[in-house]
Amino acid sequence: MGRxxxxxxxxxxxxxxxxxxxxxxxxxxxxxxxxxxxxxxxxRNRTYRELYRKDLAKWQKLYGTLAGKRxxxxxxxxxxxxxxxxxxxxxxxxxxxxxxKKRPSKAVAPVSLTYPDFPEEITHRIHFLEGPGIRRxxxxxxxxxxxxxxxxxxxxxxxxxxxxxxxxxxxxxxxxVESIGDLATGDYSVAGFDIGYxxxxxxxxxxxxxxxxxxxxxxxxxxxxxxxxxxxxVANMGHGRxxxxxxxxxxxxxxxx
Numbered sequence: 001m002g003r004x005x006x007x008x009x010x011x012x013x014x015x016x017x018x019x020x021x022x023x024x025x026x027x028x029x030x031x032x033x034x035x036x037x038x039x040x041x042x043x044r045n046r047t048y049r050e051l052y053r054k055d056l057a058k059w060q061k062l063y064g065t066l067a068g069k070r071x072x073x074x075x076x077x078x079x080x081x082x083x084x085x086x087x088x089x090x091x092x093x094x095x096x097x098x099x100x101k102k103r104p105s106k107a108v109a110p111v112s113l114t115y116p117d118f119p120e121e122i123t124h125r126i127h128f129l130e131g132p133g134i135r136r137x138x139x140x141x142x143x144x145x146x147x148x149x150x151x152x153x154x155x156x157x158x159x160x161x162x163x164x165x166x167x168x169x170x171x172x173x174x175x176x177v178e179s180i181g182d183l184a185t186g187d188y189s190v191a192g193f194d195i196g197y198x199x200x201x202x203x204x205x206x207x208x209x210x211x212x213x214x215x216x217x218x219x220x221x222x223x224x225x226x227x228x229x230x231x232x233x234v235a236n237m238g239h240g241r242x243x244x245x246x247x248x249x250x251x252x253x254x255x256x257x
Contacts, residue, residue, distance in 0.1 A: 017052075019059055019087075022079040029079075029086055036090050046097065053091060060087040108155040110194040115220035116150030122164035124173045126231040127224045129186040130159040139163075139179040145172055154192025162224075177231050184228040188221065195221040 017039055020028025043049045064084035070077035118125065130136055130151075140161065143149050148164035165173045188195050196219050204210045215222050 017055065019063070019083055020079075022076045025075075025079070029082060032083075033086060033090070040094060049097060053094065053096075056087045056091040056094070060084050060091065063087065108192065110189070110192050111152075111154050113160070113188060113193040113195050113220050113224075114152060115223055116148070116152075116162040116164070118148045118150070118162075118164045121166055122148045123167050124169075124231070125162065125164040125227045126173075126177060126180060126184055127160060127162045127228055128180045128184045129188070129191055130161050131183075133183075135179055135181065136183060139176055139183075142172070142176045142179055146176070152193075156192035158191035158193075160188065160191070160193065173231075184231065188224075195219070197221055 017032070017036060020032050024031070040052070043052055061084075063080040067077045067080035067084060070080065116125075125148075128136065128139060130140060143161060143163045146163045146165050146169075148162075150162040151159050152162075153159045163176055165176075197213070197215055199212045201210055201213055217223075217226075
């Protein structure tokens with residue numbers, strides 16, 4: 001019979017444990033324990049760790065059964081009984097799988113939305129959430145030509161940009177509005193701003209029709225929504241691009257200013 005090995009290496013990173021036969025005696029049991037500890041250090045995958053635990057539990061039961069089937073006091077019965085106990089010890093020492101680590105909560109308290117302090121001469125205004133998109137970046141670039149720009153940042157790192165121009169800067173405002181398009185309708189609550197308003201009333205069952213809560217016109221969000229609506233932001237749903245809102249802007253200016 002060839003020399004027994006507690007561990008058989010299949011590849012450079014894969015090993016299989018082999019329980020020792022009775023003829024190896026105490027040396028075999030000691031070698032098996034040492035090999036098992038080395039083997040445990042190689043188990044980086046949860047699935048492999050579970051298979052290892054199952055093998056130990058299987059061997060504990062198997063060799064306990066074999067010990068009972070051998071003549072009492074025989075070398076084989078003693079060896080199998082000790083091997084069964086050793087597998088139980090290894091299983092207990094290795095322990096169950098550790099619970100997954102909880103990721104730290106990313107919940108942050110929203111910051112109250114404020115209305116920009118623009119002078120009265122700033123008559124045409126629009127507000128949008130800054131972002132990496134080309135259209136948003138274009139709007140930010142155009143804002144550098146506007147006489148009034150305000151920026152407020154939420155705890156989530158989202159920035160609300162407010163742009164205002166005078167009456168004599170119609171063309172500039174049109175270009176800004178066309179660049180922003182439907183992006184002016186962003187969800188400020190999701191972005192981390194406390195808008196002070198909840199549209200859906202409490203206690204309405206899912207699927208049931210409901211009427212929006214009344215909106216306090218003095219709230220900053222009420223002014224922002226109103227001004228964005230006046231700016232005439234229109235989205236072309238078929239192409240995901242802003243349709244030209246120039247006509248709507250001019251019509252609004254003729255009626256309101």
